[in-house]
Structure formats: C-alpha cells, structure tokens
Amino acid sequence: MLKLKTTFLFPLLLLVGFTSAADNFNGAWSLTSPAGLAVWLKVEESPEKTRGWMMWEIGGVDEIKEIRREQDKLVIVRPYYHWYMTVNGMKRDQLGVDTLSATVAGDSMTMVVDRVLPTGQKAFYKTIHGKRAPALPPAPDLSALVFDKPVELFNGTDLSGWSLTKADDNNAWSARDGILSNNPQLEEGAGARQFGNIRTVREFDDFRLQLEVRLPRGGNSGIYLRGRYEVQVTDSHGNKSLTGIGSVYSRIPALVNAARPAGEWQDFDIILADRHVTVRLNGLLVIDNQPLEGCTGGALDADDNRSGPIYFQGDHTAVEYRNIRLFPRIK
Numbered sequence: 001m002l003k004l005k006t007t008f009l010f011p012l013l014l015l016v017g018f019t020s021a022a023d024n025f026n027g028a029w030s031l032t033s034p035a036g037l038a039v040w041l042k043v044e045e046s047p048e049k050t051r052g053w054m055m056w057e058i059g060g061v062d063e064i065k066e067i068r069r070e071q072d073k074l075v076i077v078r079p080y081y082h083w084y085m086t087v088n089g090m091k092r093d094q095l096g097v098d099t100l101s102a103t104v105a106g107d108s109m110t111m112v113v114d115r116v117l118p119t120g121q122k123a124f125y126k127t128i129h130g131k132r133a134p135a136l137p138p139a140p141d142l143s144a145l146v147f148d149k150p151v152e153l154f155n156g157t158d159l160s161g162w163s164l165t166k167a168d169d170n171n172a173w174s175a176r177d178g179i180l181s182n183n184p185q186l187e188e189g190a191g192a193r194q195f196g197n198i199r200t201v202r203e204f205d206d207f208r209l210q211l212e213v214r215l216p217r218g219g220n221s222g223i224y225l226r227g228r229y230e231v232q233v234t235d236s237h238g239n240k241s242l243t244g245i246g247s248v249y250s251r252i253p254a255l256v257n258a259a260r261p262a263g264e265w266q267d268f269d270i271i272l273a274d275r276h277v278t279v280r281l282n283g284l285l286v287i288d289n290q291p292l293e294g295c296t297g298g299a300l301d302a303d304d305n306r307s308g309p310i311y312f313q314g315d316h317t318a319v320e321y322r323n324i325r326l327f328p329r330i331k
Contacts, residue, residue, distance in 0.1 A: 024104050025043045025045055025069075025074050025102070025104060026043055026044060026045050027042070027043065027132055027133065028040065028041070028042045028132070028133035028293065028294055029041040029042070029043070029109050029130050029131070029132055029133060030130050030131055030132075030133050030294070030295075030301075030302035030303050030304065031109065031111060031128055031129065031130030031302060032128055032129065032130065032301070032302070033056065033057050033113075033128060034113055034124070034126045034128060035057065037057040037058075037299075038055070038057065038228075038295050038299040038300065038301050038302040039054070039055065039056050039057065039128070039130070039302060040054065040055040040061070040133075040294040040295050040299075040302050041053070041054050041130075042054075042293075042294070043067075043074065045069065050067055050068060050069050050074070051063070051064075051067065052064040052067040052074075052076065054076070054078070055250070055294070055295065055296065055297055056078070056080075057297070057298075058083050058297040058298050059081075059083065059250075059297045060249070060250035060297060061250045061251065061294075061296075061297075064076055064078060065078070066078070072103055073101050073102065073103055074101075074102040074103075074104075075099065075100070075101050075102075076098075076099070076100040076102070077097065077098070077099050077100075078097070078098050078100070079094050079096075079097055079098075080094070080095050080096045080097065080098045080115060081093065081094050081095065082094075082095050084192060084194060085186060085192070085194060085195070085315050085316055086186060086187065086188045086189065086192050087186045087187065087188050088188065090316075094118060095115075095117070095118075095123070096115045096116055096117045096118060096123050097115070097116050097118075098113055098114065098115050099113075099114040099116075100112070100113055100114075101114070107131055107132035108129070108130075108131055108132075109129065109130045109131065109132070110127060110128075110129055111127070111128050111129070111130065112125065112126070112127050113125070113126050113127070113128060130302070131303075133294060133302075133304055134304055134305055136275055136291050136292075136293065137274040137275060137276075138274070139274070139276050139289050139291070140273045140274045140276060140289070142271065142273070142278060142289060145208075145271070145273055145329060146329070146330045147207070147208050147327035147328065147329055147330060148327060148328045148329070148330050149327070150325040150326065150327050151202070151325065151326045151327070151328065152324070152325060153200055153202075153310060153324040153325065153326055154175070154180050154321070154322075154324045155175075156175065156177070156178035156179075156322075157175055157176075157178075158175050159173060159174075159175055159180075159198075161200060161201050161202065162180075162198050162199065162200060162201065163198070163199060163201055164196035164197065164198060164199075165196065165197045165198070165199050165227075165300060165311055166196055166197075169194060169195060169196030169197075169315075170184070170193050170194065170195045170196060171195070171196055172184040172185070172195045172196070172314060173196070173198045173314060178322055178323075179320050179321070179322045180198075180312075180320065180321040180322065180324070181318075181319075181320045182195075182198070182221070182312070182314040182318055182319050182320075183318050184314065184315070184316075184317070184318065186317070194315055195314055195315050196314055196315065197224075197298070197311050197312060197313050197314045197315060198311060198312050198314055199224075199227060199300075199309040199310065199311035199312075200309040200310045200311070201309070202309065203226075203227075203307040203308050203309050204226065204307055204308070204309070204310070204326065204328060205226075205307045205328070205329065206272055206273045206274065206328075206329035206331075207271075207272055207326050207327060207328050207329055208269070208270070208271045208272075208326070208327040208329070209223075209225070209268070209269075209270045209271075209272070209310065209324075209325070209326050209327075210267075210268065210269050210270075210323070210324075210325050210326075210327075211223075211267075211268050211321055211322070211323060211324040211325070212265045212266065212267055212268070212321065212322050212323050213233055213265070213266050213268065213319065213320065213321050214263065214264065214265050214266065214319070214320040214322075215233065215234070215235045215262055215263075215266075215317075215318075215319055215320075216235070216262055216263065216317065216318050216319075217235055217262040217263070218235050218262070218317065219233075219234065219235045219262060219316075219317045219318060219319055220233070220234050220235070220313075220316040220317050220319075221233040221234075221312060221313045221314070221316060221317070221319035222249065222298070222312070222313035222316075223268065223270070223310070223311075223312060223313075224296075224298070224299070224300075224308075224309075224310065224311040224312070224313070225270065225272045225277065225308075225310070226272065226306070226307060226308030226309070227299065227300035227301070227308035227309045227310075227311050228295045228296070228299045228300065228301065228302070228304070228308055229248060229251075229272075229277065229292050229295060229296055229299070230248065230249040230296040230297070230298060230299075230313070231246065231247070231248055231249075231268070231270060231277075231279060232244055232245050232246060232247045232248070232249050233245055233313070233319065235259075235262045236257060236259040237257075237259040237260060237261045237262065238259075238261075239257060239259070240257075241257075242254045242255070242256070242257060244257065244259065245257075245258075245259045245266070245281065246258060246259070246268075246279050246281040246286035246287065247286070247287070248277060248279075248287065248290075248292065248296065249296045249297065250296055250297065251292065251293065251294075251296060252277070252287055252290050252292075254279075254281075254286040254287060255285060255286050255287065255288065256284055256286060258281040258282045258283075258284040258286055259281070259282075260282055265322075266281065266282055267280075267281070267282050267283065268280070268281060269281075273329060275291060275292045275304060276289050276290060276291050276292065277289075277290055277292055278290075292304075298313065310324075310326065
C-alpha cells in the first residue's frame with residue numbers, strides 16, 4: 001500500500017513543481033521602460049503554450065508574436081518603434097529590435113532590454129523593473145457611490161492648476177472665454193515639432209468627471225483618468241466602429257456610437273470607481289461599469305494602485321474643453 005502511494009506521489013510532485021514554475025509569470029505586470037514611460041504586460045502560460053500581450057509606452061495593447069520560456073526566464077522579441085504625430089496622422093519609424101528577458105521573484109519582475117538597431121549595431125542593454133499588477137476588485141454598486149462637492153479643474157481664464165506632462169514639449173494650450181483650447185501647428189516629417197499633453201497639478205483617486213468637448217473635423221484627443229486610462233475623444237460621428245469617442249482606447253469598445261457631428265459640443269459624464277469605468281456620452285450610456293485591466297498607451301505610469309491627474313491629449317489635433325468639474329469619491 002505504501003509503495004502504491006509513492007508511485008503515484010512522484011509524478012504528482014513533478015506536476016505541482018511544473019505548475020508552480022509556470023505560474024509565476026502568469027497575470028498582469030506593471031513596468032517602467034528605459035525612457036521612464038509605462039509598460040503593461042500580461043502573460044498566460046500553460047504546459048502547451050505561452051501567450052502574452054503588451055503595451056509599450058504608446059499605442060495599443062497587442063498580442064506578442066514571439067514569446068517563449070527559457071528555464072526560469074521569459075523571453076520576448078519585438079520591434080521597437082519611434083512614434084510621432086504629423087499633419088497626416090500618427091507615423092512610426094522602426095528604431096530596432098528588442099529582446100526582453102524577464103525573471104520574477106514573487107511579485108517583482110526584472111527585465112533586461114537588449115536593443116539592436118536595424119544595422120545590427122547594439123543600441124543599449126538596460127535593466128528595468130516592475131511588479132505584479134493588483135487584482136481587479138469587484139464592480140462597484142454605482143447606486144451606493146457617494147461623491148464630494150465638485151472641484152473646478154479649470155477657472156476659464158488661464159492655465160492655473162495645469163501643466164504639460166513633459167515640460168520640454170511645445171505648448172499649444174491656452175485659455176479664453178471659459179474654453180481650454182489646444183491648437184497645435186502640426187508639421188510633416190520625422191523631425192516635426194511635437195506638441196504637449198496637459199494635466200492637472202492635483203491628483204485623484206476615484207471620482208466622477210463631467211465636461212464638454214468640441215472637435216474639428218478629423219479631430220483627435222483623449223481624456224486620461226488618473227493619467228493612466230484613455231477615454232477616446234475623436235471625430236466619430238457616423239462611423240460604424242465602436243472604438244471611437246467614448247470608448248477606452250484599445251481596451252473597451254463603446255456600446256453605441258453616441259457621437260455628435262464635428263464642431264458641436266459633446267457632453268461627457270465619467271465615473272471611475274474601483275478600477276471600473278462608466279461613461280455617458282451625450283446622455284447615452286456607452287460604457288457600463290466595465291473593468292480596467294491595465295493602463296493604455298500614453299499613460300504616465302502603469303501602477304494601478306496610485307492616484308493620478310486628469311490629462312488631456314494635445315499631441316494630435318486641435319480640441320476644446322469647457323465646464324470641467326470633478327467630484328471626488330467619498331469612501
């Protein structure tokens with residue numbers, strides 16, 4: 001009888017050991033790139049296959065094409081691009097190929113970034129760090145949320161309480177007659193001047209945000225919640241796609257296209273609570289208490305535990321905001 005137990009216990013221990021080793025990469029990870037920008041990684045491992053999804057600094061969340069386990073390391077090979085805005089939209093140049101080698105110790109990740117230029121010359125070899133993203137809390141009961149009195153984020157006359165997310169960017173933001181305006185003079189070519197995003201100096205946890213926005217034809221901006229999750233602001237009137245205005249970029253499509261025509265003021269009413277987002281656009285529910293699995297491209301950081309500012313995307317096209325009010329959540 002004892003011999004029978006031992007016979008079956010040995011392969012069971014092997015299975016448990018493999019599962020423990022395979023599982024330590026599983027889940028979502030928040031990292032900081034060599035440039036100090038947000039990186040989000042999600043890994044799904046099984047004995048049959050390793051899959052992964054990544055957002056590196058800007059752009060969408062994409063499935064990783066080349067990802068593999070090498071003993072205690074997770075190895076990812078991906079192209080690295082320089083993105084820039086021109087009069088004809090976002091463009092990119094490939095600046096190299098990154099080989100990312102990650103190891104984990106508990107909830108901490110260390111990743112070596114080995115970047116090679118298209119010429120074959122090594123660009124750099126750097127180490128970055130991150131941590132396992134916190135588990136998503138359950139969806140809040142929206143009817144039970146309590147909010148404090150409103151905070152007027154914009155005084156309507158100047159940029160007090162606001163600053164560029166990058167101090168050395170070109171500033172095309174101005175205030176006049178109760179309107180916060182962005183009017184970048186976009187240029188063509190890889191050397192085109194890049195214009196800045198603007199953020200509140202104050203930072204917030206959970207809140208309700210109400211504002212109005214107006215876009216020109218073809219306009220493109222974004223509302224970043226806690227500086228981390230972008231609610232799309234695009235000229236989407238008449239489009240069939242549900243990934244335009246009111247959606248969360250590359251993560252949550254809108255339920256309906258509630259966009260008004262370009263040149264008209266559009267009303268946003270957004271609730272961020274317990275890492276779930278609810279969006280009403282022009283009086284219609286377009287996102288219904290949906291979870292935010294991680295940050296979106298352009299995030300100031302990838303740490304879901306931190307408070308953060310409201311920031312408006314200004315590196316794309318002209319846009320106007322007004323009547324910006326935020327109601328902090330009372331817990």
